[in-house]
Amino acid sequence: MPVRPCLYLQASARLQRYPDIVVGMLLIGLLGMGSSALVRVAGRLVTPWLAASGSAR
Numbered sequence: 001m002p003v004r005p006c007l008y009l010q011a012s013a014r015l016q017r018y019p020d021i022v023v024g025m026l027l028i029g030l031l032g033m034g035s036s037a038l039v040r041v042a043g044r045l046v047t048p049w050l051a052a053s054g055s056a057r
Contacts, residue, residue, distance in 0.1 A: 009024035
């Protein structure tokens, strides 16, 4: 069964398991960073002219 970070965080908050809440927040942040990196790489692959001109950040 896949881990669902938002449901995990919600259940932890309801049960007042504060260390689990922190872990859930960190997990959501790491997933966000990972997805952002994937979008950045995909953007460079799809629009190589932007990377070559230096206008892409």
